[in-house]
Amino acid sequence: MTSGGYRGKILKVNLTDRTINVETPDENFYRLYYGGRALIAHYLLKEMKPGADPLGPDNVLVFATGPLTGGPFAGSGRNSVGARSPLTGAYGDGEAGGYWGAELKRAGYDAIVIHGQAAEPVYLWIKDDQVQIREASHLWGKKTADVEEAIKNELDEKGVRITQCGLAGENLVRYACVVNDLTHFAGRSGMGAVMGSKRLRAIAVRGTEPVPMADAAAVRELGRWLSQNVQDLAGGMRDLGTTGTVMSLNISGGLPTHNFRDGHFAGAEKITGETMRDTILKDRDTCFACPIFCKRVVETDEPYRVDPIYGGPEYETLAALGSLCGVDDLGAVCKAAELCNAYGLDTISTGVSIAFAMECFEAGLLEAKDTEGKSLHFGNSQALVELVEQITRQEGLGALLARGVKAAAEDIGPEAIALAMHVKGQEIPMHEPRLKHGLGLGYAVSPTGADHCHNLHDTAYTKAGGALKDIHPLGILEPIPADDLSLDKVRLYKQVTNWRTFSNCSVQCYFVPWKPHQTLALIQGMTGWNASLLELVQVGERAVNLTRCFNLREGFTAADDYLPERFCEAFTSGPLEGVAIDREALENARIAFYRMSGWDDDGVPSREKLYDLGLGWLAEDMAN
Amino acid sequence: MKVKVKVYGTLLTYVAEQKEEHELEVAEPVTAGELLKHLGIPEEEVWLLSVGKRQVSTSYEVTEGEELSIFPPVTGG
Numbered sequence: 061m062t063s064g065g066y067r068g069k070i071l072k073v074n075l076t077d078r079t080i081n082v083e084t085p086d087e088n089f090y091r092l093y094y095g096g097r098a099l100i101a102h103y104l105l106k107e108m109k110p111g112a113d114p115l116g117p118d119n120v121l122v123f124a125t126g127p128l129t130g131g132p133f134a135g136s137g138r139n140s141v142g143a144r145s146p147l148t149g150a151y152g153d154g155e156a157g158g159y160w161g162a163e164l165k166r167a168g169y170d171a172i173v174i175h176g177q178a179a180e181p182v183y184l185w186i187k188d189d190q191v192q193i194r195e196a197s198h199l200w201g202k203k204t205a206d207v208e209e210a211i212k213n214e215l216d217e218k219g220v221r222i223t224q225c226g227l228a229g230e231n232l233v234r235y236a237c238v239v240n241d242l243t244h245f246a247g248r249s250g251m252g253a254v255m256g257s258k259r260l261r262a263i264a265v266r267g268t269e270p271v272p273m274a275d276a277a278a279v280r281e282l283g284r285w286l287s288q289n290v291q292d293l294a295g296g297m298r299d300l301g302t303t304g305t306v307m308s309l310n311i312s313g314g315l316p317t318h319n320f321r322d323g324h325f326a327g328a329e330k331i332t333g334e335t336m337r338d339t340i341l342k343d344r345d346t347c348f349a350c351p352i353f354c355k356r357v358v359e360t361d362e363p364y365r366v367d368p369i370y371g372g373p374e375y376e377t378l379a380a381l382g383s384l385c386g387v388d389d390l391g392a393v394c395k396a397a398e399l400c401n402a403y404g405l406d407t408i409s410t411g412v413s414i415a416f417a418m419e420c421f422e423a424g425l426l427e428a429k430d431t432e433g434k435s436l437h438f439g440n441s442q443a444l445v446e447l448v449e450q451i452t453r454q455e456g457l458g459a460l461l462a463r464g465v466k467a468a469a470e471d472i473g474p475e476a477i478a479l480a481m482h483v484k485g486q487e488i489p490m491h492e493p494r495l496k497h498g499l500g501l502g503y504a505v506s507p508t509g510a511d512h513c514h515n516l517h518d519t520a521y522t523k524a525g526g527a528l529k530d531i532h533p534l535g536i537l538e539p540i541p542a543d544d545l546s547l548d549k550v551r552l553y554k555q556v557t558n559w560r561t562f563s564n565c566s567v568q569c570y571f572v573p574w575k576p577h578q579t580l581a582l583i584q585g586m587t588g589w590n591a592s593l594l595e596l597v598q599v600g601e602r603a604v605n606l607t608r609c610f611n612l613r614e615g616f617t618a619a620d621d622y623l624p625e626r627f628c629e630a631f632t633s634g635p636l637e638g639v640a641i642d643r644e645a646l647e648n649a650r651i652a653f654y655r656m657s658g659w660d661d662d663g664v665p666s667r668e669k670l671y672d673l674g675l676g677w678l679a680e681d682m683a684n
Numbered sequence: 685m686k687v688k689v690k691v692y693g694t695l696l697t698y699v700a701e702q703k704e705e706h707e708l709e710v711a712e713p714v715t716a717g718e719l720l721k722h723l724g725i726p727e728e729e730v731w732l733l734s735v736g737k738r739q740v741s742t743s744y745e746v747t748e749g750e751e752l753s754i755f756p757p758v759t760g761g
Binding site for chain 2: 291297299304305308309311375491512515519522635
């Protein structure tokens with residue numbers, strides 16, 4: 061085993077036959093897959109039967125940490141949750157902060173791999189090497205805060221950390237999320253529904269062993285340096301968190317509004333991070349070992365009473381439940397967000413689903429008989445809050461929207477399909493491709509469907525500033541305009557997405573301003589490996605190829621790498637009036653990305669490329 | 685004349701005491717770009733400038749009583 065960074069154990073749990081085993085991979089396994097996305101994809105390819113029903117017993121659900129998880133420095137408090145996605149049918153994962161991931165490492169495990177399906181609701185209780193499958197029928201149907209409290213009371217153990225699905229997961233809402241420590245969410249891809257389908261309501265963890273570090277002094281020194289300089293390095297992240305971006309995106313014309321029909325919202329000032337800070341912000345929260353405190357805690361009174369125990373909205377939530385639905389009532393947005401959190405719904409997919417229903421209603425594709433008499437016009441804040449309840453319980457129109465916009469549109473009819481904003485079934489996050497054209501390419505080719513995390517945000521690289529300097533070590537030296545889709549942009553996208561996908565494998569936070577050489581130093585300090593930047597980028601690229609091959613195995617093709625037609629239509633108003641993605645340029649960029657990646661024009665990685673990445677076994681599997 | 689300047693996000697790290705709102709006494713005419721220099725904010729770190737919620741360029745002449753807002757690039761995660 062390595063001298064640090066890992067615990068060397070993978071916990072394997074089969075909920076059907078209630079067996080618990082521990083796997084102890086060798087060091088080469090860890091060095092090839094690191095953790096997070098690459099590790100999850102490896103287990104899915106090896107252990108999930110092809111064609112497995114995402115909500116059936118054959119799906120494999122993986123909770124994975126990385127080599128940095130649990131280290132004494134900012135950004136180390138995260139974990140991934142992955143499986144075949146019930147929302148897309150493709151590879152799916154989500155990542156959350158908080159404390160649970162670090163606690164799992166302290167308990168002695170790098171990951172948990174879950175097979176099967178329990179006959180009755182259960183939760184897992186992990187106390188170091190003691191692992192129990194416990195009865196959870198009494199927790200079924202409860203809000204996340206009630207489950208958290210009930211488990212902590214019955215375990216009567218200090219420092220227990222809990223991850224869980226909510227009521228939405230139990231009810232198999234296709235975009236149900238996984239909730240860490242009540243206020244941190246592995247939001248995307250419907251991993252909460254996979255938990256719910258396995259009748260696994262929660263995993264409680266308590267660990268007592270610190271994560272080993274090969275060079276503890278070097279790691280601690282870096283952690284101390286960031287803590288001491290956090291104010292200079294993190295700027296306004298403590299003050300406003302991610303919510304600080306509403307205003308500038310609105311001014312730029314890139315604030316997703318009215319189901320992406322518009323990019324500018326007249327009511328934006330009422331839902332900005334500044335307005336939230338100056339009115340209802342009660343506190344700021346953070347994750348394990350992080351001095352930044354970018355998380356929000358809000359509290360409001362009537363007419364929308366919001367409980368601060370569920371934290372508060374981030375940028376994605378403000379936009380998805382606010383401008384995208386045309387709602388400028390901050391109290392209503394926070395109430396809808398609180399309900400999403402209490403029930404375990406991804407706020408992005410929830411907002412996109414509701415905005416889709418609103419546009420369908422305005423277009424006459426949904427009528428009063430479909431909405432129980434509700435007027436679903438954009439801006440109806442009461443309908444927004446009610447629909448979150450309905451989606452969670454799969455009642456009324458909520459039963460349709462709980463399947464995601466792709467499935468809902470197919471049910472409503474051909475005209476609705478043009479209004480369904482998704483890629484591969486994953487609803488579009490709150491970043492506008494007509495503002496960032498490379499991001500549009502990223503949405504199209506992402507293995508998890510539309511994703512903003514492992515994607516390129518073009519606007520960061522339009523000038524020779526610090527963001528560009530940060531990626532000089534990746535070979536990117538020149539700024540490129542945000543609306544460019546040339547070969548140079550494709551190269552920028554490829555390098556950045558490999559790097560950001562590496563972050564999904566080391567499972568570290570994007571918001572901590574570590575430079576690439578510092579991330580490398582943290583990896584070296586934790587593991588003791590003579591790792592290089594090349595190695596880290598290759599881990600990211602390996603994950604991109606593992607997930608690509610998983611999707612190909614499950615029947616996805618190049619035809620699934622598309623962008624909704626709406627993004628190729630020009631805005632008719634606002635600062636980006638007249639701007640659209642050029643369809644031909646996007647198609648050319650997609651093929652160029654395949655070719656730069658060592659894939660053929662159908663998006664299939666070559667045998668040689670897989671061998672190049674140390675994935676010979678996968679090359680042979682793909683050939684058979 | 686007096687102009688107001690508001691600095692956002694990571695750009696606060698360039699200004700004294702990370703002060704968000706500034707009221708500056710400057711000689712007319714003054715461009716948005718000159719105000720950036722005045723505050724010590726490198727132009728290449730700025731993604732967007734606005735006056736009255738409308739996007740402007742560095743050559744925009746800021747007039748008495750106007751407020752210039754200065755934003756860094758937006759990413760996601």
